Each structure stands twice: as structure tokens, then as C-alpha cells.
Amino acid sequence: MKLVVIGGDAAGMSAASQARKRSGVDDLQITVFERGHFTSYSACGIPYWIGGHVTDRAALITRTPQEFAKQDIDVRLRHEVTGIDLDRREVVARRVDGPAGEIREGFDHLMYAAGAVPVTPPWPGVDARGVFGVQTLDDGAAIHAWLDAHPAPRRAVVIGGGYIGVEMAEAMVRRGLDVTLLEKSPEPMSTVDPDMGARVRKAILGLGIAIRTNAHVHGIETTDGRVRAVRTPDDELPADIVVLGLGVRPNTTLAADAGIPLGETGGLRTDLRMRLLGGGRLDGVWAAGDCVESVHRISGRPVHVPLGTHANKQGRVAGINIGGGYATFPGVIGTAVTKVCELEVARTGLTEHEARAAGYAYVTASVESTSRAGYYPGAATMTIKLIAEKRTGLLLGAQIVGREEAAKRIDALAVAVWNQMTVEEMTGLDLSYAPPFAPVWDPVLIAARKATDAVHATH
Incomplete structure (x- = not known):
């Protein structure tokens, strides 16, 4: 059996690694085509390398082609796939550097992990x-x-x-x-x-x-x-x-040229196991990462959310299944975090616009609080905003803007969104407290209380 992977970053190499773990060298041959110079790197770390937070480019590279070779994964850097022939079960590639000429590689399984391209x-x-x-x-x-x-x-x-x-x-x-x-x-x-x-x-x-x-x-x-x-x-x-910095779009030109249908976001459509939908010629064809569209767990709608967290998880799921195991990808809720200098910004779930588009009636609640007890040195302000369904109080989304130690509180809110908690249930969460880490009422709990009041006011 032969697995060909298009794209040597998070999704593609996660899939290759998981497939290898579950398949012996004699059972599965793995070839990866990567147009660039690197594999398995942190694209999210690029601004911090350019800005000097990270001094060594090599620190952004998780695993090199030489390390993958020890797993009998053949990584071909500076090789660009130019076509997919689903009838002949081949990919067509060329060397970006070096002698010209067409390279054809047959496959039993094809992992499409071409990522995204800047707008x-x-x-x-x-x-x-x-x-x-x-x-x-x-x-x-x-x-x-x-x-x-x-x-x-x-x-x-x-x-x-x-x-x-x-x-x-x-x-x-x-x-x-x-x-x-x-x-x-x-x-x-x-x-x-x-x-x-x-x-x-x-x-x-x-x-x-x-x-x-x-x-x-x-x-x-x-x-x-x-x-x-x-x-x-x-x-x-x-x-x-x-x-x-105008965003990205799914890199699906190769797929479209091969006659593979695209979803409404422009990304590839897969089932829960990351197999392309359609059957027939698409049997044995998988996709993961920034080139696919996912299902939003709250709105139920297809979304394109290009994040390394999703790419790694989706690639892992695909690789497990290619290797004969069983795994599924459960969807996304859009959790993300960033910073600019000392300012931190985070979000999860739906924004107001997204909640309206999904058909929800909702209330909002915003609170200002501090990252630590107000009397403890270094306490910094933050604003937390919650969006809750009007009738049930279901937490639909949350956003945070603040200074040091603010943004990672989005993780607690993401767990609440993921598990479909109401804001009233959240008021009883047993969150940790000590003056160096939080006020006695954590900002998450204060926001949940205010959102609960807003829900009750609509009854």
C-alpha cells in the first residue's frame, strides 16, 4: 500500500506519522511532497521570530525530514505537486529546484494537506x-x-x-x-x-x-x-x-482541477474521519488542515477556521484511519488567542454577528475586572464579554480583551461552550483562587453572573 501526502506541515506530517505508527514499513510506503524548504514548523511563531522574541528559526521546526526518514517516511522537499489523476491514482509533481521533468507517483491513499494561501x-x-x-x-x-x-x-x-x-x-x-x-x-x-x-x-x-x-x-x-x-x-x-495580513483562503486549486467538489467556504468537505465526501473516485482520498472546511459545533454551519490546533488534530485523525484504526474529528468552536505588545485578545464560540446568522436570539454581558486581587502587585485590567441564548442561557460565545494573564481565561470559557453549559451553571464553577492569580471572584464567574441576570431579565 502507498500513501502519498501533499503538504509537509502540521496536517500532512501528523497524518504521515500516525499512519506509520499503525502500519509496518512493509505494509505501507509513505511519500510526502512539500514545495517549501521545511517540514513540521510552527507558522504561528513566524511573527515572534521576525520580531525577535524567538532568536533561532530552527526553534520553530518541530521535526526535520531527516527525523521523518528514521520512521521510513520519504519527505521530498522543494517538490511541487502540479496535478492529481484520480483515475490512474497518481499525483504529478515537479522539482522546484534542479532538473526539469515530470514525476509521477502512484497511491492507494492520498492525503491532501496543501494548507491555505494568503489573500x-x-x-x-x-x-x-x-x-x-x-x-x-x-x-x-x-x-x-x-x-x-x-x-x-x-x-x-x-x-x-x-x-x-x-x-x-x-x-x-x-x-x-x-x-x-x-x-x-x-x-x-x-x-x-x-x-x-x-x-x-x-x-x-x-x-x-x-x-x-x-x-x-x-x-x-x-x-x-x-x-x-x-x-x-x-x-x-x-x-x-x-x-x-488580509487573511487566507483554502489552497484547493489542485483538488478543484482534479474534479473534487468544494464546500461553500471554498474548503474541501470531509466526513468525521477526514475522508473526502463523494465515494467512487474519491475512495482513499483524505484531507485535513487549512484546506478543509469544518462544522461549527454551536451554529452547525460549515466554517473555514485555519488554525494549527485544528490541522494537527485533523491530520492525526486521518492518519489513524489510514493506518487501520478509528478516530473522528468532532468539529470546532473557533477558539483563538493573540497579542500585540502587551495587549491580549481572545475569543471562542460565536460572535454577535455569527449568533444572529445562525438564528439565535441572545443577550450579552460585559464586565471589567482584574487578573489578580486588586491589592496584589501587577493586577491588570481585562474586559470579558459573554453571549448567551436568550431563553435557555446557553453560552454561545465569549471574548476577552486585556493585559497580562487575561487571554488564557478563554480556555475555561471554551470548555463551557464545548460542553454546552449555561451561564447559570457556570456561576458555580469551582475555579481556583489565590491573590497572585485571580480575585476571589474570577472574572469568568463575574461575567457568568451578569449574563445570568441578563437571561433572567428576559423571562
């Missing part, structure tokens, strides 16, 4: 030198090399105020650049509600980062092929480097 609008000048997307470690290496090779850059424009945008804004500040962040929405961090986004915007301004909301980009101005400025309807913003 790149068709702006004039978007392909200029000094304009970068941030998706792979190769992308991060290109940014790092540009900054190292051009000590003159002093002005950075980051386009997009989502996770990557705010993290890269921090990285540029830490590198000593003057940073302007552009966001087309009224507030940054559209993954949280606008009232919480407004708190993020205020904090970002306080960090010395210029931020423009409701900002639209018309193009990139260049000189001799190198970025010079970002053009908006009102003016030009001088820029020595531009970072695109």
Missing part, C-alpha cells in the same frame, strides 16, 4: 519587491532576510487588522520601524465584536502604532520595482516594507 488582491504593484504575505516559514524567512539586508527600512505598512496583521505590526515595532496598520472594517480584529474591537484599536494606538480603520487600498506605488508607498483614496503612505 492577495489584484492591486497594481502588489508583486513588488518589499511586499510580503505571511503563511509559510519560507515567507517568514523572506521577510527576515529583507529586513536584515535593508537596514534602511524605517516605515512599515501592514494591511489587514486580523491576527496576522496585529502580530506583524508588533514584530515591526520591535524591529524599530514606524508602523501604520490599515483595516477596511470600522474596527480591527473582526473576529471579535465591534465593541471589543474598539478596545483593541484604542490599545493599539497607545502602543505607538498608527491605525486607520475604514481604510481602503487602491494600489502599491513602486520605484524600480521596489515598494515606495501604499495608495489609498485620500493619500499615499510611504513604505519601505508592506505586509499583507
Whole structure:
């Protein structure tokens, strides 16, 4: 039996590793095609490497091709898959570096883990030198090399105020650049509600980062092929480097070209075991990671949530099943966390917009509290917002904006959302207390009490 894996990062290598654990070398041959220079790395760590929190790129790499070779997993770096022939059960590949020519590799099982690609609008000048997307470690290496090779850059424009945008804004500040962040929405961090986004915007301004909301980009101005400025309807913003943080889309071009149907989010549709839906020619074809769409456990709707946590879990599930075991992926609730300088932002479950779209009637409750007992040194403020179903009090979602030790409280809220707790049930949670770690009433409990009052007020 032969397993071919397209993509050598989290989902693909998790699948390969799990399949190998459950299959002997004589039972399963595994070949991985990876277009880039690296395998099994932390893409989430790229902004922190660029910004200097992490000093060694190698620290972001979990396992190398040489380590996978010890498991008899054949990783072929700098090999790009250009086609999938489902009838002949082959993939077609080429060497990115080295001699030209077509490579064909047959498969019994195919693991599609091609990830996602950055959204790149068709702006004039978007392909200029000094304009970068941030998706792979190769992308991060290109940014790092540009900054190292051009000590003159002093002005950075980051386009997009989502996770990557705010993290890269921090990285540029830490590198000593003057940073302007552009966001087309009224507030940054559209993954949280606008009232919480407004708190993020205020904090970002306080960090010395210029931020423009409701900002639209018309193009990139260049000189001799190198970025010079970002053009908006009102003016030009001088820029020595531009970072695109406009989100990503599933990398499904190969799949679509092979006739594999896509879901409504543009991602690949799988069953609970991560097999592609459809049967027939798709038997033995699996997918995981940023290229698939998942089911949201609260709304029940298909969603595309590209996170390394999901990619690793989905790849593991696929690999177990390919190797003859049994595992399922239960869905997602959209838990995510980020920081920009000292500001922490977190969310789980549904936002207000998502709750309305799913058909819920809901109440909200927001509280301000501190990370520690108010009298204990270092206590920092945070705001927690809960969204609960109007009739039942079911916790639909939660968001946190605050300083040190705020954001990881989202994990307790994520467990509550995952297990379909009501906000009233949450008020009795036995959370830990000591002055260095929390007030006697943890902010999670205070928010649950306030949300419970809001639910009761509607009866």
C-alpha cells in the first residue's frame, strides 16, 4: 500500500506519522511532497521570530525530514505537486529546484494537506519587491532576510487588522520601524465584536502604532520595482516594507482541477474521519488542515477556521484511519488567542454577528475586572464579554480583551461552550483562587453572573 501526502506541515506530517505508527514499513510506503524548504514548523511563531522574541528559526521546526526518514517516511522537499489523476491514482509533481521533468507517483491513499494561501488582491504593484504575505516559514524567512539586508527600512505598512496583521505590526515595532496598520472594517480584529474591537484599536494606538480603520487600498506605488508607498483614496503612505495580513483562503486549486467538489467556504468537505465526501473516485482520498472546511459545533454551519490546533488534530485523525484504526474529528468552536505588545485578545464560540446568522436570539454581558486581587502587585485590567441564548442561557460565545494573564481565561470559557453549559451553571464553577492569580471572584464567574441576570431579565 502507498500513501502519498501533499503538504509537509502540521496536517500532512501528523497524518504521515500516525499512519506509520499503525502500519509496518512493509505494509505501507509513505511519500510526502512539500514545495517549501521545511517540514513540521510552527507558522504561528513566524511573527515572534521576525520580531525577535524567538532568536533561532530552527526553534520553530518541530521535526526535520531527516527525523521523518528514521520512521521510513520519504519527505521530498522543494517538490511541487502540479496535478492529481484520480483515475490512474497518481499525483504529478515537479522539482522546484534542479532538473526539469515530470514525476509521477502512484497511491492507494492520498492525503491532501496543501494548507491555505494568503489573500492577495489584484492591486497594481502588489508583486513588488518589499511586499510580503505571511503563511509559510519560507515567507517568514523572506521577510527576515529583507529586513536584515535593508537596514534602511524605517516605515512599515501592514494591511489587514486580523491576527496576522496585529502580530506583524508588533514584530515591526520591535524591529524599530514606524508602523501604520490599515483595516477596511470600522474596527480591527473582526473576529471579535465591534465593541471589543474598539478596545483593541484604542490599545493599539497607545502602543505607538498608527491605525486607520475604514481604510481602503487602491494600489502599491513602486520605484524600480521596489515598494515606495501604499495608495489609498485620500493619500499615499510611504513604505519601505508592506505586509499583507488580509487573511487566507483554502489552497484547493489542485483538488478543484482534479474534479473534487468544494464546500461553500471554498474548503474541501470531509466526513468525521477526514475522508473526502463523494465515494467512487474519491475512495482513499483524505484531507485535513487549512484546506478543509469544518462544522461549527454551536451554529452547525460549515466554517473555514485555519488554525494549527485544528490541522494537527485533523491530520492525526486521518492518519489513524489510514493506518487501520478509528478516530473522528468532532468539529470546532473557533477558539483563538493573540497579542500585540502587551495587549491580549481572545475569543471562542460565536460572535454577535455569527449568533444572529445562525438564528439565535441572545443577550450579552460585559464586565471589567482584574487578573489578580486588586491589592496584589501587577493586577491588570481585562474586559470579558459573554453571549448567551436568550431563553435557555446557553453560552454561545465569549471574548476577552486585556493585559497580562487575561487571554488564557478563554480556555475555561471554551470548555463551557464545548460542553454546552449555561451561564447559570457556570456561576458555580469551582475555579481556583489565590491573590497572585485571580480575585476571589474570577472574572469568568463575574461575567457568568451578569449574563445570568441578563437571561433572567428576559423571562
